[in-house]
Amino acid sequence: MRKNLYDTVIEWIPEGSKVLDLGTGDGEFLERLIVSRKAKGEGVEINPDLVTKCIERGLVVHQGDILDGLDQYGNGAFDYILLLGTMQELIDPQRVINEAFRVGKYVIVSYSNFAHLRARLQMMFSGKAPVTSSLPCPWYKTPNLHFCSILDFMDFCNDIGAKIIKSAYFKKSGQVKFLPNIFAEYAVSMIEKA
């Protein structure tokens, strides 16, 4: 269901860009991005088995956590830093995004929308922490440390001195244009330092 989101990210990145993908997994998306946008891309991944898979694809990848990964690079080494699906799992997202602005010009962040209608209704009527398709784990198993809505993310950007350049909102069946903070399950934004 995240295919739409990944397609959007690829559309946003101009050909020949320099891209650093944080939390690159087995490198499938990074490889696709490099091939389809003729991008110069590198990845950061903490799991050695996944790093080995990236190596098999011929990708340049650094094994380490996200801050360690960013620390490897000099100022302005990349045009785009991708933080897809992991922001809510980071202990200190603000620090990571500030460091990402040191290394790259734009940061593309995706996250799950905690204020989605189904989550709101579950909270309202069952009185329990919501479990939905975009927030699939019960509270004690979720990798997410931070829950935020689309409006929360906007506030967050405001607070940390980041400017949102563009955003796209999604639900299972496709993009959401109307009242995204109610109807979108997840979102992606391109931000830069204000």
Add this chain to the structure above:
Amino acid sequence: MNEDEKSMFEGDLQDRVITKYHSDLGVTHTHTVKLPGFTTQSGYELREIEVSYQTLGKLTPNKDNVVLVCHALSGDAHLAGLNPKTGRPGWWDFHVGPGKSIDTNKFYVICSNVLGGCSGTTGPASINPDTGKPYATEFPPITIRDMVRTQALLLNHLGIKKIFSVVGGSMGGMQGLVWAIDYPEMVHSCIPIATCMAHTAMQIAFNEIGRQAIMTDPNWCGGYYYDKNCRPEHGLAVARMIGHVTYLSEYAMHKKFGRNLQRPPQPEDLFPEFFSVESYLQHQGESFVKRFDPNSYLYITKALDRFELLENRPAKEVLKNVKARFLVISFESDWLYPPSQSRELVKHLKRCNISTTYINLDTPYGHDSFLIKNPEFSRALSNFLNAEYKYITNNTNDNH
């Protein structure tokens, strides 16, 4: 314990007791060549040198498949396959051979004994042409750079102008780094494993204990023991025992030996307990003494200690011409060359815009993790070599 784990525990191939061993390469040979010498970094003119080396696999017509393997402190030119004299496998037979990580069906693999060594390449035990006697301690102090220079002379002799990949662990990794810096146009890729940019005080300290063990052995005789009936074997054995402990991990040693006793107490024993780990270390020492020259141990450990990749210059300047693409590998359990040292190297490389992939493997067997049967390590190594080879064969107008 599964099969992989069991074979990991059996350790490396250098000094362990081997009863039955099958090498897919069968018997392989090393060759020795005499080459015109050069002036060492210390300013000593070696008039001529001998280099012992092994080649495995076939060179492609466009000579694009050379993998140069650089050995560590106690290695030699006999990389893989069975030694015709001893019947023992080469030190990296687990990782080099047909279908292995360094696939001899695909790559032309070269390994040579380092300068200062004692397995066929000129070292302190070789005859000094000026005196007709072994150099002993008249041998000049050598450096990692001198070792690389020697390999470059060998490659020149073999008509090799391009190295697809230079691979080495520990001291071999240092040689790889020097290759990438000193011969930037020759080296397409470089795989430094469990290595560092310069020894720390602790690494120097362990080497110094080893050197002192040798030099305080009464049989050392200032290094001039070649014409005597005795060598500082005891000192070398102790040096090896200390070294060997630093190559392992607490986990590996405890899992392998625990507090097991080697045998029931004997009446002549001073202490009743003779632990298995003691017996193992004694075997390591004794076996090493048979194949290694004590003076070589002094010269090579000193070369390791004085190695300093940056030599107080800014990294940007030292690394500015490097064209190689890197795979840096470290092991979480390696406390002699800890991952932090590899990370420091990676950071310098990446900040100099050198294409660098880094992987830190969980293998719990310490520094020796690259010498043992190690499937995770094999996978990382072969994936990188295969992807890079595909990359250069797809880009025949290779321009980096």
